[in-house]
Amino acid sequence: MKKLHILLSLFVLLFISSCDEVEPIPEREPITGAIVDVEVGGSNLPNQVYIDLSTNTSMAVTRDAWDLGFYSGEQFRVIINGSVKMAVKASSFSSIDEANLSDVESFLSEVAVGTFDAANIAFVDNVDGDLEQTAIEEIQVDNAQNPVYFVNMGYYVSDEPADLGTFIADGEHRGIYKIQIFREGETYKLLYARHDDNTHHEVIIPKNTDYNFSFYSLMNEVFVNVQPVKNAWDLCYSVFTNEFPGYGTYPYPDFFITNILDNTLVYSIEEDDLSPDFDEFTLEDVDENLFEASQRAIGSTWRVSGGPNNPPTVKENVFYIIKDPNGFYFKVKFTAITNSVGERGYPQFVFELLQ
Amino acid sequence: MKIRIYILLMLIAGFTIRAQEFSNDSIQKIDEVIITGQYNAQSVQKSVFDVHVITSKTIQQYAGQNLADVLNHHLNLMVTPNTKSGKSEVSLFGLDGQYFKILIDNVPLVSDTGMGNNVDLTQINLENVARVEIVEGSMAVAYGGNTVTGIINIITKKSSAYKWEIKPSFQEETVGGEYSWALKGRHIQSLFVSNSLSENWFVSGVYSRNKFNGFFDDYKGKNHIENDTLRGYSWMPKEQLSTEALLKGSLQKVDMFYKLSYLNEKLTHYSENVSSIANSTTGLLDKFGNDTNYDTNRLVNHFHLTSDLFSKYPLLVELSNQYQKRYFQNFIYDLYTRTANFQEKDLYQSRNTWYAKASINDLFSTECIKTQLGVEALIEDGFTNAASGSLVPLDDERHQMNSIDIFASAEIQMLHDKFMVRPGIRYSIQSAFENQYAASLSAKYSWENDVEIRTVVGSSFRTPDFEELYTLWDTGTHLIKGDENLKSEKSFSMNVFLKKNTQISNQLKLKNKLKFMYLKVNDRIDLSLTSLTPLTFRYININTYKSLSASTENSFQFKDLNMNIGATLMASSSLLKNADGSIIHENLDDYLYNFQLNSSLSYFIKPIKLQTALHYKFNGKQEEFILTEDEQGNELLKRGQIDAYQWMDMSLKKSLFNNNTQLTLGARNLFNITNIKTTAVYGASHGSSEAGKIPVGYGRSYYVKFQHQFKF
Incomplete structure (x- = not known):
């Protein structure tokens, strides 16, 4: 009889000991900089969107x-x-x-x-x-x-x-x-x-x-009328015909091209423990040698591909430094690819002028 | 929480009182009486078929909650879990679940794609099972098409020796090394209640809950907030609730029962990726998971009747209505507030089936000839849509498939009952295909020295399932299409069983068995590439499959020691063709081999009433033909290989308090297997070590099960 009591007491102990299984929720910092919701238009990705950072304006045209x-x-x-x-x-x-x-x-x-x-x-x-x-x-x-x-x-x-x-x-x-x-x-x-x-x-x-x-x-x-006038845009969101090396062309959704004809230049930074992260990055941290002259410098590098049951998301540890045609420097970080219910075609980024 | 403790305290109080009252009940002895393929329930020895029985005692030794845990150890069977869908699929003689049926009390169980075929083993609860009967070889005459490699018949408990029987049980199980009371591990509770209302009437109910909190492995759970693809689980969490009620009775020589069982399963898929959105109102970055609940409801109504028609002809009637509905519900899980924003719940798969079977015996019988005539009808109505998340969804339409089968067989006894032969034939009238037939000839010969030989020779067929008929998956560049004009696959098989029972003394018994099997399937349906732009795959009747196997099973019983050892060697080959008829692989004598070995050891330590058991299985490496490309881009057929692995479970079961309480301690997967390597994946031949992984287990796990029986 005693044995049974011991056993059941153990069960009771197990019940009680389990009460405080709670994982703490991490704190979050407020966002600095401007938030841009790119007007792509939803899951058919209907628009190409030209964005000018210095005026924080954008222009959309149906693809x-x-x-x-x-x-x-x-x-x-x-x-x-x-x-x-x-x-x-x-x-x-x-x-x-x-x-x-x-x-x-x-x-x-x-x-x-x-x-x-x-x-x-x-x-x-x-x-x-x-x-x-x-x-x-x-x-x-x-x-x-x-x-x-x-x-x-x-x-x-x-x-x-x-x-x-x-x-x-x-x-x-x-x-x-x-x-x-x-x-x-x-x-x-x-x-x-x-x-x-x-x-x-x-x-x-x-x-x-x-x-x-x-x-x-x-x-x-x-x-x-598709593009803004010369020097008046920096980034364009579009579906893009890209190359899949060895297999020819392949269409990429959610692609950002840069205005290289007007000398908009970009480089990307992967956050690590050594270099300044997005919030800390200032004009002094800009490295002129890193800028890339391809319109694909951002491309699809800002996002993580999804799969079944797993929609694509943004890379949290990557941000971009952009030098616009007028010589201003910006830092840009992508914050969303879907809307709040998970629909595609709602990219979003935050940016700040470096000074 | 408080309520839980209260209930537990109540139980403790209850146990102490009950445990004092009852003392001298003996364990019920189970005779090996079987019903699968029989005209009347009878002993294994008398059956013309070789029926393998897994007793409830063995099931208890595994502390197996579902059929997957138990079948895992059976020779020629391979159980493969799917970590994302939570299902466990099984293959028999190298052919998947489309080729054999799972029945519960002689009635095929509804599943995603058919009746009895492709059943998810984890959805078959073993809480109330008396025994599992397995017959290898074509059973098409008795059980219809799609029984090419055999059937598995699960027989539930339908009686009790007591007026009242109340059996609560708890099982706590680790998942690999993971366990905690609320957030990790597996937690099972069940309650069985039965009442023998009178001599003729019996009623029982079972409720059980099985909560699997997922296998984390390298993943960090649903609350992980960084977007580093580590959110979620390696094996998705799921919870099953099952309820079963039985009413059994007799009225003037009519025996019947009605059984109702209901299963609800909820599997939650947590996205690996973490989404984010900057909220311009709060100026904060919101983060969320894109998660989905998959809900399955399955309801089975089963009415069973046996009687003697005109007091002369044994009559059996089974009527069953079963439905299964699957829903999905997407939700956004806010990782900072830990709240879910649910979207609409949608039905993505539904299946409603009506099943009736009636057979009458001895209409034309003599002393040594018994006959059976029967009719079996099935109405299946179902649909699946693209949201099923499977690779090949079906079109959104509802489809109905009906069939009426008639079958007849006779058992002829000769040579003073030493020789028995059973010819049988079935004709199947199908609404969706051309009519089918199956024929078989079974025979048994027993020598006086307890040596028996049995054979089953038969033709059978497999009807195309809903997926093969109605798949439509069109992305513009890719097209996968079913074909409503598919034919049934035809099979021929031959099984030989040689058995010898040796009783050396009262305490020493030996059983030895040798089995041989030959199987050929023609017009096998496969998904074939039919066009490059758009990339189109279609289901067509194209390939041929052949397999041969030899197995042995041996058991040794000495006093309270039981030892089993078995092994099987299977060779299979395929004739593979392209859609245009050109040959990919033509040599039917170019075999792929698979070796399996199983062994079990159990010993009852009488003085301390401790039952010990050890179960072992070795699954040898498996080979598969994989169509791939060489470096020049030419098509190449290669042999992919899935690594061998070993599986071992052990358990200790102690009976306490006059056998009213059972305490089981055990460990599963002692070799700590998680994934095994495979090169049987497309592209793995590009000179690289690109091997895939197949999950087979979640590592060494431990459990404790506590069960008490109140009876009065």
């Missing part, structure tokens, strides 16, 4: 609003819209009305983003933003040297709601166009049509030197 950007600088260069997975390939045709695709299906499986074929990198603009390596060759004075290009127009922005923690970027496919671009004095002459048309549209695109590019929409046949 599928434009198709081609015509450079306003010295060179005659044309960029395509990588945020909707456009891809382009020169044809052997010299006349746009005669140009046609013999096999549409094989074109779409070759000239596209995300086919896991290392060679497809030639069909998109250089991922670091080097204008010397655009998918469309520099426009030549000699018209005979400007071929007809077939353009995989990529996808409309989807309007299908994504499951919590995931995104759906692509909607319907936008078809295939053919284009041919000539120089006309200091302007561009753009010829374009759907790939199976035998007539075409023509438009003259002037160089507006207040901007880096003039943007045009083939599908809507209009000029589009």
Whole structure:
């Protein structure tokens, strides 16, 4: 009988000893600096957002609003819209009305983003933003040297709601166009049509030197205001056609590119015990040698990829130093990628002018 | 807290009184009477099938709370836990849970993808189990399709020797080295109550709660606040509540029972990642986890009736309605306030089934021929949607699958009962596929010196499950698609069992068994790559599987010492094809081998009434064919390897207070196994050491179980 008592007393002891199993909650410091909620627009990631830190302003444009950007600088260069997975390939045709695709299906499986074929990198603009390596060759004075290009127009922005923690970027496919671009004095002459048309549209695109590019929409046949004027933006949020080394192009959501054409420079700092962390970092800590000249310097390095049941999050121990076109220095730290219920497409960062 | 202590004190008071009142009850002896595949319940020796029985005594030695703990030691069976979904899946003869059925009291149990197939073993509570009967080999005539490798039949307790029986029990268990009263380890409580209302009527109820607080391993729990992918658990926490009620009775030569069981399981998935948002109102950084509750409700109604029709023909009727519903509920767990913000609860998987089986014996019988005619009907209605979180969700539609089977068999006794042969046939009318049939021939011959030989030769079939028929997973670049026009897989198997019982003296007994199995499955359904852009996989009837195995089981009993040792060697091979018919692997004689050994030792130390037991299993390395690429990017078939591992459990059970109290102390997984290495993963051949890991256990764990029996 005694044994039973001892045993049950042990049980009772176990019950009582368990009462104070509480883990303490850590303290948190208030945030210093400005909080920026980037207006991406939710889980379809519909917008590209241009951000100017010195004025704390931003400008959003729907990703599928434009198709081609015509450079306003010295060179005659044309960029395509990588945020909707456009891809382009020169044809052997010299006349746009005669140009046609013999096999549409094989074109779409070759000239596209995300086919896991290392060679497809030639069909998109250089991922670091080097204008010397655009998918469309520099426009030549000699018209005979400007071929007809077939353009995989990529996808409309989807309007299908994504499951919590995931995104759906692509909607319907936008078809295939053919284009041919000539120089006309200091302007561009753009010829374009759907790939199976035998007539075409023509438009003259002037160089507006207040901007880096003039943007045009083939599908809507209009000029589009996409970027702010030169030197007036530092960061752009976008879906981005990136390179997956060895496997060609791959679309990246939640990508931040920097305005390298206007010399916005960035470097990243991983917090450790030795160097000053985000809160302590001052102008004196800036190291000029570390700045990177790629538009991908931030890219996707600010976030941790998720998986099933595990939405992506921001890297807590990484922050960025940004030197803007006017020579001001900022520190930037990303604080969110989802909203408070876990939906994608709500990136957020805090920043502060270094002085 | 106070209430808990109060209840405990009540119990202590109760125990002291009861323990004084009762003294001389003997342990109930269990005869090895079985029902699986039998016309009438009868002893193992008389059965034409070789039925392996796991008794409740053995189950108690494992202190196994669920079927996974017990089957883990069985030869030819492999149990694989899934740490994220909390399920335990099992394969028999190298084929997964689609190929054999789990039944409870002769009725297949509803599961995610079918009836009796792919059952989650952790959801089968053993609190009220009398015994588990396992039959290897095709059982399609008696139990329908999808019983290619065998069946596992769980028989629950349906009687008591006492007017009242009340049995509370507690079990405290460490999870690896982790234990604390509230936040770590495993905590189990259960209560069994039964009452023999009269000579003919019996009623019982069981309630049990099994709270698993997860296995932390390197993870730091749900309250971890840094975003370093260490939040959460290595094995997700889960809690199961199960309730069962039974009413059994007889009315004028009609025996029947009605059983109702309900299971609720809640598994919580905690995200590894920690999300954050700067709150511009408070100027503080909020942090939260993106977590999900997975709720499962399973209800089983089972009505059973036996009688003699016209006082002449034994009649058996089983009627069952079972449903299983799974819900998920996302919630944001605020790590600074530790509060949860719940979102809407959604149903993501539902299955409702109606099952009926009736059989009548001896309609055309003579003295040495017994016959059975039967009919079995099943209506399955279910859906799964993409939120199931599984890799291959189904379309959102509801689908129904019906079947009506008729079956007939005869047992013919010859040569003064030494030779028995049982031919049988089943015809299955299916709503979703072409009609199927299965045939088998079983035979048994006994020699006078206790040597018996049994064989089962049969054809069987496996119907495609909901996943294979209706999967639709489309991301734009990837497409996985089921096919409603799939055919059933066809199988042929042959099993031979040779058994010898030797009674050397009253105290020394030997049992030796040899088993051989041959199995071939044609038109095996596999997911095959059918197009590159978009990357499309479809389920098609394409491959062939073959396996051979030889096993031996031996037991030795001397006084209170029991020793078992067994081993099995299995060879399997596959004919693998690409979707276009081109051959990936064609040599059906190019075998993959697997060796397993198990052993157990139990000894009852009489003077101190201590039952000791040790269970051991060695799972040899397993091989699998993996399609991968070589350095030049060419397709290559290689043999992936899953490492061997050993498993050992031990327990000490002490009966106290005239056998009314049982105290069990034990340890599981004495070899401290957590993960085993595998190279059977895609891409592991790129010259690297890219090996994957398969979780098989959470390390050496200890438990104590306390059970008391009030009876009067």
